[in-house]
Structure formats: C-alpha cells, structure tokens
Amino acid sequence: MTLKSLNFTLLVVNLDNETLSDLAEELNRKRLMAPEFFALTPMVVNIAETSLNIDFLQLRNIVEEHGFILTGITGKVSEQQKQQASEHSIAVLHGSKRQVVNTSPVPEPMEENKEVADVLPTEQDYTVSEVKTKIHTGRVRSGQQIYAKECDLVIRGDVGAGAEVIADGNIHIYGTLRGKALAGAMGDTDAVVFCTVLQPELVSIAGVYKLSDTLPEDMWSTSCSISLEDQNMVFSSLNKI
C-alpha cells in the first residue's frame, strides 16, 4: 500500500451570517439548478464569517438531506468548534486559493507608470498549468451533460433545451444556448459564459443564476457574454465591443 497526496477541487458553500435554514434553502436552489450534476457532490462548508453556534449534527443532516456529502468545514474554526466537529467525524480543512504560482516570496507592489515589459512575467516566474480547455464538437442534446472539471469548456454546436453544460472555468458556446450553462461551478466568481445565441433555460456563474423569464429581454437571442459583478449578473453584447 502506498500513501499519496493528491489535490482536489471541492465545492465550498459559505455560511455567512445565515442560519442553518438559510443554508438548507441555498442547497435546495443549487440542487434544483442541476440535479444530476450535484447529486452526491462532496462539499465543504466555510464558517469563516459566521458567529453562529453551529449544531454540527444538524449541519451534516441538512447537507446530506439535499444530496451532497459533507466532506468537512473550513474557515475560522475555533478550538471548541474543532472539538465539536471531530465528535461528529467532520474534518477541518485548510484551503488554498487556486492561483498562478509566483516564485518571488513577496510580490512587489505595482507602480502606476512602470514599463509594461517590467510587469510581464519572465518564464520562470510561473509554473506551467496542466489544465487544458475541454472542447466538445457537436450538439448537446436534452438529457446530456458535459462537464469541464477545473478548466474551461468550449462547445461547437447548439446546447438543446434540457441539456446542461457545466465548467469550473469559463464556458464558450459557438451555437445557440437553449439549455442550462453553469460556469464557475466550484465557486469561481470570475468565470464568464459566452454564447452566439442566448435562449437559455438557465445561466449561472458561481451559483448566482437567472432563469429565462428573469433575463433582460433585449439580450434574448443575441450574442453575448455573461459575468458577475458584485453578485449581480451582467450581460453584455458581443457585437458592441
């Protein structure tokens, strides 16, 4: 037997100042967005900004009732909470944000007028990412689901009503989006959806979503990109840039 260390990307749900029943509601919404995708998805609850006195047993029950698996908690976990969590076999995890690795220990603050060339990274400053873009050629039909794990997704073709395209990164659709597109599925709020013709059942970025009937009317059937600004969805035409 060998012990190895591997990296995983996990879905993190923030328990801000919400109560556990808010959490239940949030999980319910998430699940309804893409029922098959989220079934039995491992999940970490971030208790960083919550001052709640958490009932860990109830937390686990809520997460499991909604079809997720509680992998652990993260955030500002007090000693007492650690103790309580361990009583319910809930791990305490310490996450690191996914970022480009910079070898210089303390990045210099960027000066306003610095020459561009100086700012550009030299080769050795960055480690080469192994993450590729997932490219799917052809229609995605009702009932089908395409998931790009930890990378961007490109669809060359239409995404039919009842179909789901999901990526941890950005989604590019060279065709008509009639089904659901969920970018930043693991919480990346910088993720963007691009599509040639927008007629979706649902678009979501990092869990924030809009259904077809709440979409800005003038964007229907247009080529556009969808991104997040302060938790609000921003639609912008690809033809007006």
Place this chain on the structure above:
Amino acid sequence: MAKVIVVTSGKGGVGKTTSSAAIGTGLAKTGAKTVVIDFDIGLRNLDLIMGCERRVVYDLINVINGEANLQQALVKDKRVDTLFILPASQTRNKDALTQEGVALVIEALKADGFEYIICDSPAGIEQGAMMALYFADEAIVTTNPEVSSVRDSDRITGMLSSKSYRSEKQMEPVKVHLLITRYSPERVEREEMLSIEDIDDILGIDLLGVIPESQDVLSASNLGEPVILNQESDAGKAYQDAVDRLLGTPRDLRFVTIEKKGFLSRIFGG
C-alpha cells in the same frame, strides 16, 4: 448486409407503430426480406395495424425464453410475400426483455436471411425503448410538430449516441433520420404547430420525410392495412417517398404547403 432500424421517439402516440408498419411494408415490397418487431410489451398493437392479430400464436418473449422458436413466432404477411412480423406479448412483464435475449433474436433473424429488421419502440426511455434501440444501425426518430415531442426526440437522439451498441463499441455512430408525422401546413401557418424549419433548427437531424395529418391513417389502421398500400392517399404517398429516400433515391418533399385551390378548380374539382 442486414440492417437493424429502430423507429423511436420518446413520446407516445406520435406515429411510431404506424410508421413501422408503413416503412416495413414499403421495404418488403422491394423484395427484401423484412421483419417488423413489436417491442411494446404489454401494449401490442403492431399486429392490429398490420391486420394479423388473429394469427398471433407465439411472441418475442416466448422466443427469448426459449418457449418457441423463431419460425413458430414469426407471422407472415398475407399481402407482401417477404414481410413478417414478430409480435409483442400482451401479458408478460417487461423485465423479460433482456439484452442477451434481444441479441439472440436479432442474430437468428440475420442468420435466417432477413435484410431489414425494423424495431417498433415503445414510448419512454425505459427498458423496452432502450432494448429496441440498442442494436440499431439506423434510427428513424419520429416527431410530431410540437415542442414536447421535439424535446423527447432530442433526448432519444442523445441516447442513440451514448446508450447503443454502436456507441459502446465505439463503432460508426447510429445513422439517425428524422420523420415528421401528423404535419398540417394549415396549422403551421396559424402557428399552432412548429414548422419543418423550426424542428430542423432544434434537432439538426437529416430529414427522411414529412407525413401529413390524414384521415386515411385511421381508416387504414381500422382495416389492418398499412397506409403505404393506399397510394391514393397523401399519407401513403409520403411514406412511399420516405422509403425511397431511405433506399437512396432522392424525392422532393410533398404535402408540406397549403394547397390554395382557385375558384375554378374548386368548382371543377381540379
């Protein structure tokens, strides 16, 4: 080389059985030995539409269970020499329809010299429908010009590309054809129905044919005579065109525009 063709749709009542009977009959009329298999266990009606219900003794499940051999279960058509049907059981439970069992039956039919094996699928995406499409070389996806039917056809087309023998063995994909049935140009114009263009936009499947809504279909099924045998009927002609296209002969689409009869032709019946 024998060809297995599934007639499927997802949705029920769209015209799968009507189409299986018509297209099976059309293929058999070319002299090719053809069998139509009814996969709709518990709800058999292919034999009614083909007018051979009184001659059914054994069925598909009997053959799968080894209770009858293929020759005993095949019912020979009275009108077309090279046409046979393999009926469904009306009583047995659907779990009897196993992949191994269906594989054996199809192998036996091929060994017996059948050139076309038409599988009339039940509705839905359950076991019966999956077994009907599993061994298909080609598929005729049957759709009515309405949103829910088109959506189901999209779904079943996805299944053909992921849940069939050909997909699992990474062979050349199942060749999919679209057959639009119960098309009414008048209702399309009134926007009560999707147009051919709308459907093509959503599905993007090669069009095999468009069968108009027609009273003759009901009369034909009451008579137990596949509508393609009635070449006076628009629906019969449209099915014949579809069979010709399936065999590689190009045919123009007919019966897809409103016939605007002039005053004179109305009076003189022109």
